Amino acid sequence: MPESHIASFGRFRRSHEFWLLIVILGLCASLGFANAQFLTMQNLFDLLTSYAFVGILALGLLVVLIAGGIDISFTATASVAQYITLSIANAYGANWIGVFAIAIGIGGALGALNAIFIQKFRIPSIIVSVATLNIFYGLLIFFTGGKYIYSLPDWFAAGIFWFEFEWGKDSSYGVNLQILALALAFLVTWLLLNRTNIGRQIYALGGNADAAQRLGFHIFGLNILVYCYMGVMAGIASLIQAQLAQSVAPTVLVGKELDVVAAVVIGGASLMGGTGTVLGTFLGLTLLAVLQNGIILLGISSYWSPFFVGLVILISVSATAWSQRERRTRGARR
Amino acid sequence: MSNAPTLSLGRRMVGLAGSGTVATLLLLLLALWAVFAITIGDRFFSVNTLQSMAFQMPELGILSLAMMLALLSGGLNLSIIATANLSGLTIAFLLTRYIPGSQGLAWVGIQVLAITAGFAVAALVGLLNGFVIAYLGVSPILATLGTMTLCKGLAIGLSHGNVISGFPEPIVFIGNGTVFGVPFALIVLAFCALPVALMLNMTPFGAKVYMIGSNEKATRYSGVNTRAVLLKLYVFSSLLAGVAAVVMLARFNSANAAYGESYLLVTILAAVLGGIDPFGGFGKVGGLLLALIILQVISSAFNLLNLSQFLTLAIWGGILIAVAAVPRFAGKVQR
Numbered sequence: 137m138p139e140s141h142i143a144s145f146g147r148f149r150r151s152h153e154f155w156l157l158i159v160i161l162g163l164c165a166s167l168g169f170a171n172a173q174f175l176t177m178q179n180l181f182d183l184l185t186s187y188a189f190v191g192i193l194a195l196g197l198l199v200v201l202i203a204g205g206i207d208i209s210f211t212a213t214a215s216v217a218q219y220i221t222l223s224i225a226n227a228y229g230a231n232w233i234g235v236f237a238i239a240i241g242i243g244g245a246l247g248a249l250n251a252i253f254i255q256k257f258r259i260p261s262i263i264v265s266v267a268t269l270n271i272f273y274g275l276l277i278f279f280t281g282g283k284y285i286y287s288l289p290d291w292f293a294a295g296i297f298w299f300e301f302e303w304g305k306d307s308s309y310g311v312n313l314q315i316l317a318l319a320l321a322f323l324v325t326w327l328l329l330n331r332t333n334i335g336r337q338i339y340a341l342g343g344n345a346d347a348a349q350r351l352g353f354h355i356f357g358l359n360i361l362v363y364c365y366m367g368v369m370a371g372i373a374s375l376i377q378a379q380l381a382q383s384v385a386p387t388v389l390v391g392k393e394l395d396v397v398a399a400v401v402i403g404g405a406s407l408m409g410g411t412g413t414v415l416g417t418f419l420g421l422t423l424l425a426v427l428q429n430g431i432i433l434l435g436i437s438s439y440w441s442p443f444f445v446g447l448v449i450l451i452s453v454s455a456t457a458w459s460q461r462e463r464r465t466r467g468a469r470r
Numbered sequence: 471m472s473n474a475p476t477l478s479l480g481r482r483m484v485g486l487a488g489s490g491t492v493a494t495l496l497l498l499l500l501a502l503w504a505v506f507a508i509t510i511g512d513r514f515f516s517v518n519t520l521q522s523m524a525f526q527m528p529e530l531g532i533l534s535l536a537m538m539l540a541l542l543s544g545g546l547n548l549s550i551i552a553t554a555n556l557s558g559l560t561i562a563f564l565l566t567r568y569i570p571g572s573q574g575l576a577w578v579g580i581q582v583l584a585i586t587a588g589f590a591v592a593a594l595v596g597l598l599n600g601f602v603i604a605y606l607g608v609s610p611i612l613a614t615l616g617t618m619t620l621c622k623g624l625a626i627g628l629s630h631g632n633v634i635s636g637f638p639e640p641i642v643f644i645g646n647g648t649v650f651g652v653p654f655a656l657i658v659l660a661f662c663a664l665p666v667a668l669m670l671n672m673t674p675f676g677a678k679v680y681m682i683g684s685n686e687k688a689t690r691y692s693g694v695n696t697r698a699v700l701l702k703l704y705v706f707s708s709l710l711a712g713v714a715a716v717v718m719l720a721r722f723n724s725a726n727a728a729y730g731e732s733y734l735l736v737t738i739l740a741a742v743l744g745g746i747d748p749f750g751g752f753g754k755v756g757g758l759l760l761a762l763i764i765l766q767v768i769s770s771a772f773n774l775l776n777l778s779q780f781l782t783l784a785i786w787g788g789i790l791i792a793v794a795a796v797p798r799f800a801g802k803v804q805r
Contacts, residue, residue: 208735253791253795257791257794257795257798258795258797258798259791259794259795259798260748260749260794262738262748263742263748263790263791263794264791264794266735266738266739266742266787266790267739267786267787267788267790267791267794268787268791269735269787270735270736270739270783270784270786270787270790271783271784271787271788271791273780273783273784274780274781274782274783274784274785274786274787275780275781275784276780277778277780278778278780278781278784282780391731391732394548394615394618397611397615398615398619401611401612401615406609407609407611407612408609437627437630439626439627439630439631440623440626440627441623442619442620442622442623442626442627443619443620443623443624443626443627444623445619445623446616446617446618446619446620446621446622446623447616447620447623449612449615449616449619449620450602450613450616450617450620453602453608453609453612453613453616454602454606454608454613456608457606457607457608457609458606458607460607461606461607
């Protein structure tokens with residue numbers, strides 16, 4: 137093995153992601169041992185489908201956190217995008233490209249509004265997003281009366297099902313809309329953060345905003361990009377959620393924002409900005425999904441599911457903070 | 471920015487009040503009163519309206535105080551609602567289990583014990599928060615996100631999501647009774663706000679909290695045991711959530727694992743509107759109380775105007791942004 141590979145593996149072994157991976161593998165092994173249902177294709181596809189909504193939002197939030205901001209208005213953004221897009225599709229007709237274009241447009245516009253409040257009015261992002269969450273959500277329910285939409289266009293309700301293949305006796309699997317969107321979101325976010333100049337600028341902005349500004353980065357432009365990205369992700373996530381639920385329910389998404397925050401921060405993104413990886417977010421999401429799924433498969437009453445999730449969050453963040461401090465004190469002694 | 475003679479009226483008022491936010495909030499409150507006096511008329515100032523406002527404010531008020539304490543130290547406490555529900559369920563369980571059939575001294579004793587047990591649960595959650603934040607060094611938002619889920623999980627697991635209801639007279643009085651026309655719950659809020667204000671402004675502990683909020687490292691290097699201060703602070707924050715639990719279960723005459731969840735972000739909204747710096751170090755109880763009154767005035771007025779409560783939410787959000795943007799447009803350099 138070349139020298140550089142050994143070094144980078146050594147770095148990986150000390151990273152937050154490595155420990156997450158160990159925990160997840162251990163959990164998966166014991167769950168697979170305890171319940172034959174767990175390690176099946178069926179379960180894997182079900183998990184990917186049902187966690188696609190949280191996953192796509194988590195990727196948007198990851199970018200915002202890396203840039204040193206925070207956004208919790210995305211559930212309201214998603215509700216607004218979902219409601220308007222599918223109302224338009226119902227009233228005037230549309231196709232897949234059309235609905236995604238509208239949802240992305242609405243999400244991006246609301247994200248840009250956040251960025252303008254943050255940058256031009258100089259209000260901290262936590263305040264802005266608490267406020268806009270209430271504004272977007274309040275206005276949506278005020279104008280729609282909170283009414284559900286149960287009839288969706290036929291082609292939308294049918295969804296898509298690609299690359300069908302047989303596995304086992306009588307089960308067939310394929311890539312559905314949720315899995316496709318989740319995979320694309322991971323790919324695009326990874327490319328943005330790791331393979332583009334803008335990605336490096338986002339890390340720099342979150343690491344030290346003043347330094348980034350003095351280097352001549354366009355701070356306002358970067359912020360617009362970051363919050364629009366979050367909004368676009370919210371728009372996309374809202375459509376695949378409506379497709380899965382087969383209805384538009386304007387009141388069910390708001391209130392789930394902390395689930396998404398949990399996935400991203402378990403994955404190691406810091407609220408101070410500048411740190412966080414797509415791999416970490418993937419692992420954080422996986423840990424939550426496997427845990428919640430495992431509790432159901434083990435036959436533990438679903439009433440206890442949040443308790444175990446809370447326990448894992450608490451243990452995982454405590455362990456991370458503890459190991460970081462150990463390393464710091466060792467470094468100081470040296 | 472040094473053109474002193476052309477100071478606007480607003481800025482001069484700011485100078486007089488000593489604090490930008492309090493002056494802004496007072497002006498806002500007066501403006502709202504004027505607008506609603508015109509649009510609604512006498513009905514807005516009737517005893518009934520005032521009393522219903524006074525009944526609705528305390529829950530959110532006490533919870534906002536709990537949030538404020540954490541915010542002042544540069545932290546956040548996302549677990550306040552879950553803590554309140556867990557200790558509310560504890561109290562409700564003990565009351566419904568042991569009150570029927572008891573009388574006399576035992577009847578009184580069980581109620582006192584039940585509330586004490588609720589406070590003990592709240593204090594335990596606070597200790598856990600404080601330990602994880604101060605001694606393990608976890609960021610407050612993560613730690614309290616964890617305890618929030620944990621407490622909610624415990625509450626749901628133990629209660630199976632059921633509502634526990636039916637409490638004795640004195641408990642119900644806390645949420646629904648009045649003393650000389652003043653709702654008892656409002657008196658409870660006052661008895662929470664006053665000690666908190668005194669503690670923050672008059673005691674060394676309060677000064678240390680503000681210092682930690684401004685610069686935790688510098689405070690630690692100047693010889694303050696920041697860990698002990700933070701631990702205590704999160705216990706106080708949790709205990710306030712415990713008080714809110716009593717008011718909440720008394721008002722609804724029931725307890726549940728999911729009551730008041732929509733309050734969580736509203737407490738942050740109220741605190742920040744009241745001039746509490748979300749990054750810590752600045753903010754007064756007086757500002758928070760003013761913000762609570764403003765939120766309540768809007769909510770009650772919209773109710774009288776038959777406007778949707780969701781429009782109220784949107785207006786609350788708009789006002790938060792407007793007030794937060796004032797320093798920028800008043801030409802004041804923010805921090």
